[in-house]
Amino acid sequence: MSDAPRALPETIDATVELLSQGDYVADRSLATVAFLSLRMGRPIFLEGEAGVGKTEIAKVLAHSLGRKLVRLQCYEGLDTASAVYEWNYARQMLEIRLAEAAGETDREKLARGIFTEEFLIRRPLLQALESHNGAAPVLLIDELDRTDEPFEAYLLEVLSDYQITIPEIGTIKAAEPPIVVITSNRTREIHDALKRRCLYHWVDYPSAERELEILARKAPGAPERLTREIVGFIQALRKMDLFKVPGVAETIDWTKALSELDVIALDPETVNNTLGVILKYQDDIAKMQGSEAARILRQVQAEAAALG
Known part of the structure; x- marks a missing residue:
């Protein structure tokens, strides 16, 4: 993170450039929503399949704007003690024993002395209310759909006034107010009341052209032919009936893995041996291994040859 926070972008083009500085290749619609979110001070709510780059947007905004990133990773059963604050009970007990050893017997005075900010453990939501280097942080509330509705209701209250009691x-x-990015993989619907407080954007899988540009930034050492074949293969997989199709993260991982193997072009054996990099369920791997992977590869290479 940069030492000095940077000013917010003044235009959509400047927002595209801001994201580009962090090697994030954003389409115009996403850049527009990000720009409006920054200028209007509204949370941005990003939905989409896992691995399409939702979380990365918050990281890039924090890095490019020189802001601290505060991340709240959501999960089932998340409560205020993990998300907002809790008291340092061990330290409070030690303070009480030291006070009693020194002859302090006034219980009310002891209670007042241990319930101060000195004994407060700040969790992500409380941390996000504090400025760092003179600027509000970027608060990433990641995978909100994993939490339950009571926590979502509490979050609604926090985002209304950016205060915690x-x-x-x-x-x-x-x-x-912090810059807030909320992500969801849509395993359940988020309540309309929270969505209304946000600017919404569905983050889709990238086009082949944009995915090639992403690889040029994230895996610059990979041969051009290899990256084109990888993108063609991945794009074909996303049209198939799989339990979980590969996201951009898997495309990047596969490119880096094949580069480590000194592969310059795809072949059926290499594809079969490395399917576990891009597919994460055995049923999907079994479905693709062998003749099906070879068929897709022939199709991809034929299309590449036709384009010259």
Whole structure:
């Protein structure tokens, strides 16, 4: 992260350039939503399949804007102790014993002394209300669909006023609202009340042209022929009836893996031996291995030859 925070982009083109600085190849519609989110101070809500680059957007915004990234990774059963704050009970008990050893017997005074910010453990949502280097951080709420509805309702309250109330201390309010990026893999629907507070964008799989550009940035050492065949093969897989088709992350991983193997062009044996890099379910691998993978590869290479 840069030492000094940078100003927010003034135009959509500047937003495209901002994301490009972090090697994120964004289409115009995504850049437009990101620009509006930054300028209007509204959370951006990104839905899409796993591996299409939703989380990466928050990381790139934090890096390119010189802001601290605060990440809340969601999961089933997430509660305020993990997401917002909790008290450092071990340290509080130690403080009580030290005070009692020093002759302090006033229980109310002891209680007041241990419920201060000194004993507060700040979790991501509370951290996001604090400025760093004079600028609000980027708050990434990742995979919100993994949590349950009560936490979603609590989050709705936090995002309304960017403040958190701690009974023993009072209300802590952000001097400047954080830049908020919320992601969802859509394993369940997020409530409309939360979506209304956000600017929405569906992050889809990239076109072949954009995926080639992504590989040029993320795996620049790979041979051009190899990257074209990889992208063609991956694009073909996404049209098939698989349990989980590969995302952009898998495309990048496969390119890097094949480069490590000094592969300059795909062949049936190499594809079969490395399917586990791009497919994560045995049923999908079994379906693709052998003749089916060879058929797709012949098709991809024939299309590449026709284009010259």
